[in-house]
Amino acid sequence: MTKVFTAEEVAKHTSADSCWVVLHGHVYDVTNFLPHHPGGSKIILQLSGRDATAEFDPIHPPGTLEEHLKPEAKLGVVDPESLKKLHAPRGKPIQEEHRPPPPPLDTLLNMDDIEAAAKTQISKKCWAYYYSAADDLYSKSLNNLAYRQILLRPRVFVDVTRHFSTSTTILGGRYRLPTPLYVSPAAMARLAHPDGEAGIQRGISRFGALQIVSHNASMTPEQIAAAAPEGQILGWQIYVQTDRAKSERMLQRINAMKDKYRFIVLTLDAPVPSKREHDERAGIEARLAFESAASSPASQSQSGKPDPNAGVGKQLFFGTAADLTWTTTLPWLSQHTDLPIVLKGVQTHEDAFLAARYSRAHPEWNLAGVILSNHGGRSLDTAPPAVHTLLEIRKYCPEVFETIDVWVDGGVRRGTDVVKALCLGAKAVGVGRAALWGLGAGGERGVGRVFEILQGEIETCMKMLGARSLSELGPRFINTRAVERDIFDGDSGLDRSGLWEPPSKSKL
Secondary structure, X not given: OOOEEOHHHHOOOEEOOEEEEEEOOEEEEOHHHHHHOOOOHHHHHHOOOOXXXXXXXXXXXXXXXXXXXXHHHEEEEEOHHHHHHHHOOOOOOOOXXXXXXXXXXXXXXXXHHHHHHHHHHOOHHHHHHHHOOOOOOHHHHHHHHHHHOOEEOOOOOOOOOOXXXXXXXXXXXXEEEXXXXXXOOOOOHHHOOOOHHHXXXXXXXXXXXXXXXXXXXXXXXXXHHHOOOXXXXXXXXXXXXXXXXXXXXXHHXXXXXXXXXXXXXXXXXXXXXXXXXXXXXXXXXHXXXXXXXXXXXXXXXXXXXXXXXXXXXXXXXXXXXXXXXHHHHHHHHHHHOOOOEEEEEEOOHHHHHHHHHHHHHOHHHOEEEEEEOOHHHOOOOOOOOHHHHHHHHHHHOHHHHHOOXXXXXXXXXXXXXXXXXXXXXXXXXXXXXXXXXXXXXXXXHHHHHHHHHHHHHXXXXXXXXXXXXXXXXXXXXXXXXXXXXXXXXXXXXXXXXOOOOOOOOOOO
């Protein structure tokens, strides 16, 4: 018979020696798990002795408890009448954030409108995690500024009323997509809206766009795949774990859904956690609020030392491997999946060249492409925007475009940004924050509105330029001179021996 606990009984267990929490009405003893929690023990202790469902659910996919806790840790249930007492923090309750009704989605005309609307609907914790970037946010700002600095060169007397298309092929022609616009890995979507990552999938499905599902998704890959209509293409992002067995188990799950997950995205631009001050500050403020509301002085921080796990970003990073190499990681990955592999986080022409070189030298690795990305400015501040790396590749090793797919993300806020990247050789262009802001502004319909706006702007831009298909786009439609002066200007640093014929003429 299931044991029933009162709120008073649960509230007694708030220390590292005996820590209980309530989740979905069930009482769990998480004492033994405290030292192993990815976000550190402090965050669990802040929620101890009460109902932590509201804090737990948005950032943990179903199955998390079963994966990390032994069956005996589930002690019983809490008395329903007592449950209401556990919903509020001990002591003085924390004031709820007031949220106005969401604006009608058809009144939102651009990404600035979408982001502003989302900010009124989501929690401060959610906003800080999505908005934050590394250090001074310079790379985050430059990502978009670089697009602004590229000018368009429209042609006239072109009939754009017939045979117009924005379709593209990816991964060596394996798949055709109606649009080059895709969703980059975007973690913790349920922080913004209960629709979560599945809502993003449903929101973009009418555009036939692909979604790369985050390794740190707040829903299971199975749940997200179930939301995808027949023929929809998904990719799975992987952060290789220090415990490789965890990554291998996840790859087994993805391999079992090859009808939906068609490729693997290996993220490489975050070997260590970065400093994202908005995110960290929100975590500190939440901790102080809990400590202020706590009835026991013992629960308050006494060390005066900074919390190394403040913020959602650092909590998610726990367990990520920093020992990846070309010649150890790629063979290992190819042993555990036969899906095409795309490398995310390439930020120099040298690494793009190496990716193409290894793709040719080791076809068994199934290395199909790279994503030029600085993690939305969230990893290393002052790292170059994708546009700079695109221009570097065109200058030093244009043969890369003929060998593997080159995708980009970061800083895209207009359809014109997408078209400019395509003119420089990108096969596909991703948005991350825009999808999350759309979700926050209106759930899956908000995501649909984001893609409606951007896809409309892509089509308008192409027609204004006089291009009827993506194959007609090229560097003569843009003026990149203002950006070229800021890209790397040293020697190529490339060893082409035994790989290609002498380098072809620069495409700049």
